[in-house]
Amino acid sequence: MEGERNETSDLESLSASVGSGLEGDKAAQILNKLALREADRRAQLKQQAAASSASAAPSESCKAFLSQIDQWQQNSQAILDNIASAPRQEADVKAELDKLSVSVSEREQAAAQASYYLPSYDSRQIASTLGNLREQIEAAKKMHLGKKKFGFSRKPKKLPASLPATPLAEVHTNHANANSTPQQQQLAEHTAAHSGSGCRSAQQLRGLADLQQQTVVVNAEELAGGEYSLTNLQGCTVHLQGPMSALQIRALVECKVSTGPVTGPTFVYGAEDCTLQLASHQIRIHNAHRCALHIRARSNPIIEHSDGLQFTDYTPAYAGCDDQLQAAGLHKDSGLWREVQDFGWLKHSQSPNWCIMPVNSTS
Numbered sequence: 001m002e003g004e005r006n007e008t009s010d011l012e013s014l015s016a017s018v019g020s021g022l023e024g025d026k027a028a029q030i031l032n033k034l035a036l037r038e039a040d041r042r043a044q045l046k047q048q049a050a051a052s053s054a055s056a057a058p059s060e061s062c063k064a065f066l067s068q069i070d071q072w073q074q075n076s077q078a079i080l081d082n083i084a085s086a087p088r089q090e091a092d093v094k095a096e097l098d099k100l101s102v103s104v105s106e107r108e109q110a111a112a113q114a115s116y117y118l119p120s121y122d123s124r125q126i127a128s129t130l131g132n133l134r135e136q137i138e139a140a141k142k143m144h145l146g147k148k149k150f151g152f153s154r155k156p157k158k159l160p161a162s163l164p165a166t167p168l169a170e171v172h173t174n175h176a177n178a179n180s181t182p183q184q185q186q187l188a189e190h191t192a193a194h195s196g197s198g199c200r201s202a203q204q205l206r207g208l209a210d211l212q213q214q215t216v217v218v219n220a221e222e223l224a225g226g227e228y229s230l231t232n233l234q235g236c237t238v239h240l241q242g243p244m245s246a247l248q249i250r251a252l253v254e255c256k257v258s259t260g261p262v263t264g265p266t267f268v269y270g271a272e273d274c275t276l277q278l279a280s281h282q283i284r285i286h287n288a289h290r291c292a293l294h295i296r297a298r299s300n301p302i303i304e305h306s307d308g309l310q311f312t313d314y315t316p317a318y319a320g321c322d323d324q325l326q327a328a329g330l331h332k333d334s335g336l337w338r339e340v341q342d343f344g345w346l347k348h349s350q351s352p353n354w355c356i357m358p359v360n361s362t363s
Contacts, residue, residue, distance in 0.1 A: 093144045112265040112282040205229040241318045258317040261328035279314045279330045295337035304343040311337045312357035
């Protein structure tokens with residue numbers, strides 16, 4: 001408002017100057033042009049103010065977001081209580097629990113997106129609430145639903161002849177299968193016990209699972225811009241060369257992973273002695289140990305139950321990656337890889353669980 005008064009005053013002064021220096025039609029024409037220009041400027045300011053007001057998301061308010069989560073949690077708990085107390089058809093119970101699982105996943109993604117303005121304490125409380133609800137949903141499924149029938153996953157896709165034949169299959173439920181090493185099985189069990197939150201469960205996502213000593217390249221056409229997962233891999237090198245909407249990484253040992261841009265969240269649940277190149281709007285890391293992380297993010301990376309982590313900036317790793325980063329809003333180094341939040345370290349001093357990667361590091 002102060003700027004408008006100053007500019008209006010300047011216009012009046014200019015009008016007086018023009019009026020005193022010119023006479024007749026010429027002076028009137030100049031004053032008319034100035035008046036029209038001022039009217040256009042004010043109209044543009046009003047349009048910008050209206051657009052800004054219309055686009056302001058209510059979730060930007062911490063209080064409003066927490067209130068929404070609280071109300072949703074009460075409604076979800078009421079549904080679970082109703083399922084436990086009122087007998088009904090198995091198909092109806094399954095439909096309600098599946099719908100509730102999707103709702104939990106949506107709230108987890110919303111919480112990840114809100115993490116840049118939510119206090120750390122509130123973020124942890126939300127994660128705990130969502131994790132508790134997910135555990136209740138799984139318990140209800142075991143109690144009220146019959147066991148799933150055994151079925152084979154779909155036929156794996158074939159990779160180009162230049163690469164080792166690696167199955168690009170749906171992630172199946174038996175992550176710690178007979179081919180898994182004891183180290184992988186232990187990490188997978190530890191991860192499952194602590195991964196109460198995430199996007200959707202790995203069983204619901206396309207991706208790679210249960211591989212050892214493989215090199216895999218997944219192109220943009222195969223990724224299809226959707227959600228993807230890497231589960232129970234050891235000694236593998238994986239290149240995800242295309243944009244994705246979300247990414248889950250679970251139980252990786254001694255792996256190298258490079259990805260294209262992720263327009264939503266990236267969740268890491270269990271990684272040991274790995275090198276991860278991740279470009280994502282939000283990044284959350286749980287149960288990671290002795291890993292090198294090359295990060296590009298639009299909010300502070302979050303770690304929990306992790307140690308020995310080194311962080312540095314992300315480097316585009318394939319042709320066309322720069323354009324994809326531009327489209328995803330991840331083309332600039334935000335520097336947030338230097339500002340990691342450790343939810344397991346509540347002191348004001350630097351967390352001992354992560355550091356900036358040394359300049360001469362070869363990781």
